[in-house]
Amino acid sequence: MHPDEPKPTAPAADEIALRQALSALAVERRPGVDLWPAIAARLEPRQVVTALPAGALSPTRGATRRPPRRRALLQSLAACAALLAVLVLALPWQQSKTSLQAQSDPYDRLLIGEALALDREYAAAFAQFEGAALPAPLQPGLIALEQESARVRALLVNQPQQTRLLHELRELHERRLRLLKRGLELFA
Amino acid sequence: MLSTLPSLDLTMPAEPVAAAPTTDPLAELARRAAAGEVAAFEALYRSEHRRLYGVIWRIVGGVDARAEELTQEAFIRAWRALPGFRFESAVSTWLHRLAVNTALMDLRARRDAEDLESDDGPLELQPGQRCQIDNQIDLQAAIQQLPKRARAVLVLHDIEGLTHEEIGSALSIAAGSCKAHLHRARQHLRRLLGDSHAPR
Numbered sequence: 001m002h003p004d005e006p007k008p009t010a011p012a013a014d015e016i017a018l019r020q021a022l023s024a025l026a027v028e029r030r031p032g033v034d035l036w037p038a039i040a041a042r043l044e045p046r047q048v049v050t051a052l053p054a055g056a057l058s059p060t061r062g063a064t065r066r067p068p069r070r071r072a073l074l075q076s077l078a079a080c081a082a083l084l085a086v087l088v089l090a091l092p093w094q095q096s097k098t099s100l101q102a103q104s105d106p107y108d109r110l111l112i113g114e115a116l117a118l119d120r121e122y123a124a125a126f127a128q129f130e131g132a133a134l135p136a137p138l139q140p141g142l143i144a145l146e147q148e149s150a151r152v153r154a155l156l157v158n159q160p161q162q163t164r165l166l167h168e169l170r171e172l173h174e175r176r177l178r179l180l181k182r183g184l185e186l187f188a
Numbered sequence: 189m190l191s192t193l194p195s196l197d198l199t200m201p202a203e204p205v206a207a208a209p210t211t212d213p214l215a216e217l218a219r220r221a222a223a224g225e226v227a228a229f230e231a232l233y234r235s236e237h238r239r240l241y242g243v244i245w246r247i248v249g250g251v252d253a254r255a256e257e258l259t260q261e262a263f264i265r266a267w268r269a270l271p272g273f274r275f276e277s278a279v280s281t282w283l284h285r286l287a288v289n290t291a292l293m294d295l296r297a298r299r300d301a302e303d304l305e306s307d308d309g310p311l312e313l314q315p316g317q318r319c320q321i322d323n324q325i326d327l328q329a330a331i332q333q334l335p336k337r338a339r340a341v342l343v344l345h346d347i348e349g350l351t352h353e354e355i356g357s358a359l360s361i362a363a364g365s366c367k368a369h370l371h372r373a374r375q376h377l378r379r380l381l382g383d384s385h386a387p388r
Contacts, residue, residue, distance in 0.1 A: 018378060021327050022346040029242035031256050036233055039263045046224030046271070113269075120272040 046121065115156055115166055122173040126180070138183045145176045214279035222270040229270075233263055236280060240287040246343040247291040250332040254294070262290040288344065288358060295336050330380040338373035345370050 149172045156165050214235065220228035240262055245255035266286055273282065331339060337359075344350045344358070345366075352363040352370075359366070 014378065015374065018374060018381075019346060022342070023349075025327065025347055027242050027347065028238035029245050030238050031241045031259065032252055033256065035237065035241075035256055035260050035263075036230060039233065039260050040226065040230065042260070042264050043226060043229070043267050117268050117272050124271060 111163060111166060112156065115153070115169065118166065118170060118173070122177070126176070138179055141179055142176065145172055145179065148172055149176070212275070212278050212280075215275060218270060218273060218275070218279045221267070222273060229263075229267060232266075232279070232283075236283050237263070239280075240283060243284065243343065243348055244287050244291040246328075246331065246347065247288070247340050248294065249336070249339060250328065258290050258294055259287070262287040265290060284348075285358075288348075292340060292358060295340065327381070330377055333380055334373055334376050338369060338376055341366060341369040342373040342377065346374075 149169060152165055152169045152172065155162065156169070159165065214232060217228045217232045217235075221232055237259060241255060241259045244258045244262065245252070248254045248258065262283075266283055269286070273279075331342065334342065340359070341355055344355045345352070350358075352366040356363040356366045361369075
């Protein structure tokens with residue numbers, strides 16, 4: 001038992017009355033003004049890609065314009081890029097998550113929480129491109145962006161107080177999304 | 189001292205271990221909001237904002253402007269965190285904890301800017317502060333006069349119904365310490381409310 005902890009005794013009548021009065025207090029309270037307009041103005045748009053038209057990612061759609069061999073080559077390149085992304089990004093980031101979450105400074109942990117939320121947000125957007133065949137000329141750019149994202153994440157592990165890194169990470173994700181969308185448009 | 193409030197969980201609140209109800213009335217709204225639907229998030233706000241504002245308002249000592257600002261902050265944090273929400277707890281529970289964390293984080297952030305009272309020291313009472321427990325307004329006024337940490341523990345336990353373990357987790361203190369703080373908070377409150385409620 002904690003040294004300051006009171007010994008359990010039967011509560012006196014006034015204590016019971018106090019507790020009853022406290023529990024009877026209304027939990028809800030209405031703010032003096034409607035807070036929603038101010039909240040709505042500060043909501044950042046979700047970085048989720050607009051739903052693609054049905055069949056946009058279908059291999060048969062590209063097949064009408066691309067010879068089968070070239071399409072297969074592009075699909076192989078896309079698969080390689082995806083695998084590389086997993087190796088470059090996911091593994092070190094997953095390994096560092098434990099140490100990230102164990103950061104002792106609460107403000108560091110707040111920023112790291114934001115970084116993790118940012119990653120989850122964009123992961124959903126990137127997932128929409130899984131399996132899509134993308135033009136080969138875009139692959140080096142995509143890989144470079146993924147590598148740069150990994151570098152920024154690594155910096156965040158050691159310097160979570162650097163808020164600019166969060167902005168850099170968001171910008172890299174944005175560029176990657178734009179590139180992926182451009183790739184789909186080229187095939188459309 | 190409030191500086192002993194430090195190790196709050198300032199990341200997005202972890203979802204409580206308790207199993208979520210199978211039919212959470214807010215789950216569908218939360219899913220749509222997580223997908224980016226602002227109208228669904230507004231519906232969540234309309235449903236929950238009075239409860240979240242209420243707990244924040246009490247924790248910050250009944251300061252309307254701060255409570256409004258922090259309620260906005262809590263909902264903005266919720267918007268950012270929703271894509272990662274795993275629906276392992278009720279949405280309302282998660283939002284409530286996020287609001288509590290937001291308010292506690294603000295208390296801590298202000299520790300250097302204010303003249304801190306000691307939660308362990310005697311509470312100086314002015315004659316005009318004494319009031320009876322006859323109505324809720326007096327009781328609410330007395331709660332607002334409590335030292336910050338005592339007020340936070342009392343509000344979370346006696347009004348919001350959190351357990352000592354949950355409060356201890358939010359404040360990074362042992363459950364036993366939480367009980368001691370609550371005991372002192374009630375003593376303070378009885379003194380504020382007048383002789384008829386003072387310890388005998």
